[in-house]
Amino acid sequence: MRFDVITLFPEQFRILSREGVVARALSRGIAELRLWNPRDFAPGPHRRVDDRPYGGGPGMVMLFEPLAAAIAAARAASPKSQVAYLSPQGTRLDQDAINDIAAKPGWILLAGRYEGIDERLLERCIDQEWSIGDYVLSGGELPAMVVMDAAIRLLPGALGHERSAYEDSHMSGLLDCPHFSRPEEIDGLRVPKVLLSGDHGAIARWRRQQALGRTWLKRPDLLAKMTLDQATTLDQATTLDQEAR
Numbered sequence: 677m678r679f680d681v682i683t684l685f686p687e688q689f690r691i692l693s694r695e696g697v698v699a700r701a702l703s704r705g706i707a708e709l710r711l712w713n714p715r716d717f718a719p720g721p722h723r724r725v726d727d728r729p730y731g732g733g734p735g736m737v738m739l740f741e742p743l744a745a746a747i748a749a750a751r752a753a754s755p756k757s758q759v760a761y762l763s764p765q766g767t768r769l770d771q772d773a774i775n776d777i778a779a780k781p782g783w784i785l786l787a788g789r790y791e792g793i794d795e796r797l798l799e800r801c802i803d804q805e806w807s808i809g810d811y812v813l814s815g816g817e818l819p820a821m822v823v824m825d826a827a828i829r830l831l832p833g834a835l836g837h838e839r840s841a842y843e844d845s846h847m848s849g850l851l852d853c854p855h856f857s858r859p860e861e862i863d864g865l866r867v868p869k870v871l872l873s874g875d876h877g878a879i880a881r882w883r884r885q886q887a888l889g890r891t892w893l894k895r896p897d898l899l900a901k902m903t904l905d906q907a908t909t910l911d912q913a914t915t916l917d918q919e920a921r
């Protein structure tokens with residue numbers, strides 16, 4: 677899977693190639709990342725990438741021409757990729773959206789800065805607009821990294837244990853079950869006995885019950901979204917999981 681990111685601050689993306697799941701996926705060729713700086717496509721000696729907004733008002737707007745040229749160059753390099761702009765006005769991303777994103781061959785991500793981009797880019801150059809949440813950040817770079825992290829970890833071979841991604845919160849439509857590790861007791865708090873029993877069927881049932889219970893308590897809206905057949909699929913997955921162990 678390939679990501680082309682258009683950003684005025686390519687250095688920020690170094691963090692992705694340093695450590696962790698994404699860095700490992702990039703080093704193994706499971707994912708690719710190429711950065712495009714609009715300043716390299718800005719004309720004239722000053723290579724302007726922003727200017728004051730027509731109609732007045734605070735802040736600056738990213739100019740059409742350098743961004744359109746950078747997008748065209750990225751499209752030429754990644755013809756199978758669509759262009760997505762990260763913005764608070766975009767479609768709120770959830771796990772279902774990330775699953776769909778991860779299923780595509782690649783994406784060209786446009787990271788905005790300042791007050792945003794010239795609106796005509798949305799009409800002429802951008803295919804999708806995504807938001808990571810209803811709050812305003814100083815740039816689209818962190819949202820782009822959030823999308824890359826959430827998508828790349830789903831790619832085959834990216835995580836150590838293939839099923840880890842499946843069992844994460846939201847993957848099954850539910851929040852994740854609680855997790856415990858050594859020691860068995862901390863300050864009087866003991867690990868639930870079922871997890872020490874070695875009975876994989878009982879453990880799988882306990883984990884499903886815990887996931888359902890904490891989803892009910894913390895995010896009942898997710899249960900409302902869940903259809904009966906999804907619940908059945910979850911049940912089947914747990915049974916398969918139980919048989920496989």
Ligand SMILES: Nc1nonc1C(=O)N[C@@H]1CC[C@H](O)C1
Nearest residue numbers: 762763788789807808812813815
């Ligand atoms: N929330 C978000 N989800 O995606 N992107 C954002 C976001 O706040 N973007 C900033 C707004 C102005 C600046 O240009 C970049």
